[in-house]
Amino acid sequence: MTTFRATLHFTAAGPAVTGEWSAAPTARRTWRDWIGLYGSGEDVIIRLVKDAGDGEQVLAEWKNGRVVVERR
Numbered sequence: 001m002t003t004f005r006a007t008l009h010f011t012a013a014g015p016a017v018t019g020e021w022s023a024a025p026t027a028r029r030t031w032r033d034w035i036g037l038y039g040s041g042e043d044v045i046i047r048l049v050k051d052a053g054d055g056e057q058v059l060a061e062w063k064n065g066r067v068v069v070e071r072r
């Protein structure tokens with residue numbers, strides 16, 4: 001089963017807020033919403049990962065105030 005996980009770190013080594021969904025659009029919308037809510041912080045890292053059971057793939061990442069990875 002494929003799952004999509006959004007992770008929000010307020011600092012690089014700090015604790016994370018994580019959500020997991022089976023629907024990619026819901027996970028991607030949450031990733032974008034978190035950027036709007038929390039993305040202005042200097043150290044914030046927001047990542048969207050796809051896990052299909054055979055490994056994880058980073059679909060999108062927000063870091064240093066900008067998108068550094070974005071795959072569809």
